[in-house]
Amino acid sequence: MSYEEEKIIFNKYIRDNNMKHSEQRENILEIFLGIEKHVTVEELYKIVKEKLPAVGYATIYRTVKLFCGSGLCCELKLEDGRTRFEHLHGHEHHDHLICEKCGRFVEVVDNGIEKLQEKLARANGFVLKKHRLQLYGLCEKCRR
Amino acid sequence: MSYEEEKIIFNKYIRDNNMKHSEQRENILEIFLGIEKHVTVEELYKIVKEKLPAVGYATIYRTVKLFCGSGLCCELKLEDGRTRFEHLHGHEHHDHLICEKCGRFVEVVDNGIEKLQEKLARANGFVLKKHRLQLYGLCEKCRR
DNA sequence: TTACCTGCAAAGAATTTGCAGGGCC
DNA sequence: GGCCCTGCAAATTCTTTGCAGGTAA
Numbered sequence: 174m175s176y177e178e179e180k181i182i183f184n185k186y187i188r189d190n191n192m193k194h195s196e197q198r199e200n201i202l203e204i205f206l207g208i209e210k211h212v213t214v215e216e217l218y219k220i221v222k223e224k225l226p227a228v229g230y231a232t233i234y235r236t237v238k239l240f241c242g243s244g245l246c247c248e249l250k251l252e253d254g255r256t257r258f259e260h261l262h263g264h265e266h267h268d269h270l271i272c273e274k275c276g277r278f279v280e281v282v283d284n285g286i287e288k289l290q291e292k293l294a295r296a297n298g299f300v301l302k303k304h305r306l307q308l309y310g311l312c313e314k315c316r317r
Numbered sequence: 318m319s320y321e322e323e324k325i326i327f328n329k330y331i332r333d334n335n336m337k338h339s340e341q342r343e344n345i346l347e348i349f350l351g352i353e354k355h356v357t358v359e360e361l362y363k364i365v366k367e368k369l370p371a372v373g374y375a376t377i378y379r380t381v382k383l384f385c386g387s388g389l390c391c392e393l394k395l396e397d398g399r400t401r402f403e404h405l406h407g408h409e410h411h412d413h414l415i416c417e418k419c420g421r422f423v424e425v426v427d428n429g430i431e432k433l434q435e436k437l438a439r440a441n442g443f444v445l446k447k448h449r450l451q452l453y454g455l456c457e458k459c460r461r
Numbered sequence: 462t463t464a465c466c467t468g469c470a471a472a473g474a475a476t477t478t479g480c481a482g483g484g485c486c
Numbered sequence: 487g488g489c490c491c492t493g494c495a496a497a498t499t500c501t502t503t504g505c506a507g508g509t510a511a
Contacts (some may be wrong), residue, residue: 182392183505187357190491191464191465192466193464193465193466193509193510193511194510194511195465195466195467195510196510197466197467198466208401213500214500214501215500226421227467227468228467228468229334229467229468229469230468230469230501231467231468231469231470231502232395232466232468234500234501234502235466235467235502248396250394250395250396251394252392252393252394252449254394254400254476254480254499254500255499256424256500256501270437270438270441270443270488272443273446279441279443281437281441283433283434283437284464285429285433286430286433286437289427289429289433290427290450290452292427293414293425293427293452294452294454296435297414297423297425297456297495298440298456298457299414299416299423299452299454299455299456299457300454300455300460301452301455302417302453302455303453303455304450304451304452304453304456305396305449305450305451305453305479306434306448306449306450307448307449307450308434308437308438308443308445308448309445309446309447309448309449310438310443310444310445310447311443311444311445311446312442312443313442315446335489335490336486336490336491337478337484337485337489337490337491338485338486339484339490339491339492340484340485341484341491341492357475358475359475371492371493372492372493373492373493373494374476374494375476375477375478375492375493375494375495376491376492378466378475378476378477379477379491379492397476398474398475398500398501399477399493418511445496462489462511463509463511464502464507464509464511465507465509465510465511466499466507466508466510467491467507467508467509468506468507468508469497469504469505469506470504470505470507471502471503471504472501472502473500473501473502473503474499474500474501474502475491475498475499476497476498476500476510477496477498477499477502478495478496478497478498478501479495479497480495480496480501481492481493481494481510482491482492482493482503483490483491483492483493483504484489484490484491484492484498484500485488485489485490486487486488486489486490
């Protein structure tokens, strides 16, 4: 058994919202947390399907929304228009550096940038809640 | 007549790509450049429809893509999943500060952030081409 | 037992494409 | 004249919803 901490968080969220615990949701959570990548619903569906052949597409959609609601995962909308989900197990907040050619994702954080964002928002009368930063460019390999 | 400079850029793009000039596209461009806001295709369609009642939805889609291709406009994908288009006439590159409650957009730029992004990308072996930064928070009015 | 969970299929929403007729070069 | 442009309708793609039967509490 793994990801005990996340399961506790998720099950608390389920209870707090008057929903019921289900074996399947916990299985999907475990599979999802084991994926080290930003998956689309389609990708997650295929991976889950291997272990739970009876699962339906709608369930994946419904389930990742629950993960997001419980704070275990967050949605990522990039330029290609597809929604991706990334779990937060073992990942602090981070931004994304994306290669325009090969599609490689790199997770990056820069404290200086974070602080300046906070300052910039304040200067405009805003209280910052969250931000999304994507850097697009060409990685080393793709420049050769 | 207005937006001469943009029309020249657009027409050059059309020619360079073996497409044909059309009165309608130029009219749409002029209307679009006159809108000081990030419009969805639906919004733009309604506005254009007032002056060009015969226009179709598909044309708006096709035409804004051309604007993007010619560099006169860029796509903006936010958390709500709808694609917005903003023209660059009179707008330097900027990021967005968005109020989560009232939806207000503020265009912001911070040179410090821009420079750190460049540095961060380089540190990871990337050559930066562009970036997208959205700051979400609560504006002054909405906090009262 | 009651209300939620689930798979399936159908519905929705946003966007793209095919086609036939009209316009540009 | 040939090829692109355009409106319309149909097709696609991604996502949500309704429903009927199964399951947790």
